[in-house]
Amino acid sequence: MSDVSKGEVWIVVLHEIMMHIQKFVDDNPMDYKKKELKAYTTGLGMVAILCKRMIEDIAGENRVE
Numbered sequence: 001m002s003d004v005s006k007g008e009v010w011i012v013v014l015h016e017i018m019m020h021i022q023k024f025v026d027d028n029p030m031d032y033k034k035k036e037l038k039a040y041t042t043g044l045g046m047v048a049i050l051c052k053r054m055i056e057d058i059a060g061e062n063r064v065e
Helices: 006-027 034-064
Strands: none
């Protein structure tokens, strides 16, 4: 693991979270309808955006090092 930086590990973890988020949106395991579905997908979308921004930040830091 010494060849891999902490940032690179975090990028993989965050990407995996984003993939799970997409699966939750696609599957709708709680069978939400109408307003609940909109809130559910919006909330998950916000988390996905946060993960994406964190990946961008980490990738930018890795380029500087």
